[in-house]
Amino acid sequence: MRKKRTLGxxxxxxxxxxEVSLRxxxxxxxxxxxxxxxILPLFIQLNGEWAKGELTTKQPESVESLRLRNQGEDVSLFQLTKEVDVFFPVIHGPFGEDGTLQGLLEMLDIPYVGSGVLGSSLGMDKVMMKKIFQSVALPQCTFLSYTRKQIMGSLAKIVEEIEGEIGYPNFVKPVNLGSSVGISKAKNREGLEEALQLAAKFDRKVIVEQFIEGSELEIGVLGNEELKTSVVGKILSVGEFYDYAAKYKNIGTELEIPAKVPEHVVSKIEEMAKKAFLVLECSGLSRVDFFWNEKTDQVYINEINTMPGFTPFSMYPLMFKEAGISYPALIEELIQLAQERYEEKKQNQIEAESLE
Structure with a gap:
C-alpha cells in the first residue's frame, strides 16, 4: 500500500x-x-511570523479556522524538510508570489508547486514582465512606469507625460500586486492624479497602461515544458474592470466559460500564452490574461499570473474543469509537476558534480 504523502x-x-490567500x-x-x-498547514501571519498547524487528514471547518497563532515557539523551516514531501505555496502578492518564498523553498531543497525564483519574480513585476514580452514581440498595450518618489515629487510633469503618450482612459496599477488591489481606471486629469497617488500607497513602483477596447479573455496554462492549455474564458463585468469584489466575492460580474469567440482567436491566445509562459521560465501553472479588440481582430497580452487564485470563483480551475480536468485532479497534477521539476534539477546537480 502506497504511503501517504505530506503536503505543506x-x-x-x-x-x-x-485574505485572498486564506480563501x-x-x-x-x-x-x-x-x-x-x-496536510500540514503553515500560516504566515500579517506580522510575518510563521505558525504551524497539526497534521490533518480532514478538510478545515472554515476559513477562520486557518488563522493559526504562533504560541511563542519558532517554526523550524529546515525541520519541515523531514516532515513535508512537497510544498504548495498559495501566498499571493509580495513576499510569496514574487520569488522570495520560492528562494527560501529552494534553500530547503524540497519540491514545491508553481514557478521558481525567476519566473515568479518576473511574473510579479508588471514592468519587467512587459519588457520581456516586448523582447519576443508579443503584442501589448503602451505603458509607462514611475516610482513613488517620482510621483510625489513631479506629479504634474508625470500627468502631462501620460496624457501625451497614453491619453484617456488609462489604467493605473501598483507594479507588484495582484487581485486588482490598488488599481484604478482614470478618465481625466483629476482621476489620474488620484489613481497615481492611490497606487503609490501600495507599491514603490506604479505602471500606467493604455486602455484597450475589447473583450477581457483569459486562459490557463499547466505544465513545465510540455504545456496544456484550458479553454478560454471571458469576463463579463458590469463594473469598470474585473476588480477584487468581482474576482473573490462574485459581485458584479459574469464568467463565460468557454468564451464565445472565433476559433482563430482561441488558437492565437493558446499560442501567445504558451510563448509567454516559456519566455518567463514559468512552471506548474499560470493564468494568462488578454484583450481582444473585435473591431480590429487584434489580440493583446495583458499579464501573466503565476499563482492564480483557487477559490470557488477563480477562473483558472473553472477553465480547466471545462477542459476536462477536475479541481482535485488539477491539484494532483500540479503536485506531480512539482516533483518532476525537482527530480530534474537534482539530476542536473548530480551530473554537474560528476564532472568536477
Whole structure:
C-alpha cells in the first residue's frame, strides 16, 4: 500500500492579498484527496511570523479556522524538510508570489508547486514582465512606469507625460500586486492624479497602461515544458474592470466559460500564452490574461499570473474543469509537476558534480 504523502500548504503572508490567500488555501485543503495526502498547514501571519498547524487528514471547518497563532515557539523551516514531501505555496502578492518564498523553498531543497525564483519574480513585476514580452514581440498595450518618489515629487510633469503618450482612459496599477488591489481606471486629469497617488500607497513602483477596447479573455496554462492549455474564458463585468469584489466575492460580474469567440482567436491566445509562459521560465501553472479588440481582430497580452487564485470563483480551475480536468485532479497534477521539476534539477546537480 502506497504511503501517504505530506503536503505543506503555505498561506497567509504579509501583503494586502492576505485574505485572498486564506480563501485559496481553504479551497485547496477542501479538495485534496485525503486518502493520498496528509496536510500540514503553515500560516504566515500579517506580522510575518510563521505558525504551524497539526497534521490533518480532514478538510478545515472554515476559513477562520486557518488563522493559526504562533504560541511563542519558532517554526523550524529546515525541520519541515523531514516532515513535508512537497510544498504548495498559495501566498499571493509580495513576499510569496514574487520569488522570495520560492528562494527560501529552494534553500530547503524540497519540491514545491508553481514557478521558481525567476519566473515568479518576473511574473510579479508588471514592468519587467512587459519588457520581456516586448523582447519576443508579443503584442501589448503602451505603458509607462514611475516610482513613488517620482510621483510625489513631479506629479504634474508625470500627468502631462501620460496624457501625451497614453491619453484617456488609462489604467493605473501598483507594479507588484495582484487581485486588482490598488488599481484604478482614470478618465481625466483629476482621476489620474488620484489613481497615481492611490497606487503609490501600495507599491514603490506604479505602471500606467493604455486602455484597450475589447473583450477581457483569459486562459490557463499547466505544465513545465510540455504545456496544456484550458479553454478560454471571458469576463463579463458590469463594473469598470474585473476588480477584487468581482474576482473573490462574485459581485458584479459574469464568467463565460468557454468564451464565445472565433476559433482563430482561441488558437492565437493558446499560442501567445504558451510563448509567454516559456519566455518567463514559468512552471506548474499560470493564468494568462488578454484583450481582444473585435473591431480590429487584434489580440493583446495583458499579464501573466503565476499563482492564480483557487477559490470557488477563480477562473483558472473553472477553465480547466471545462477542459476536462477536475479541481482535485488539477491539484494532483500540479503536485506531480512539482516533483518532476525537482527530480530534474537534482539530476542536473548530480551530473554537474560528476564532472568536477
Amino acid at each position: 500548504v503555505i498561506y497567509g503572508g504579509k501583503s494586502s492579498e492576505h 485559496t488555501a481553504y479551497s485547496i485543503m477542501g479538495a485534496v484527496d485525503y486518502d493520498k495526502f496528509t
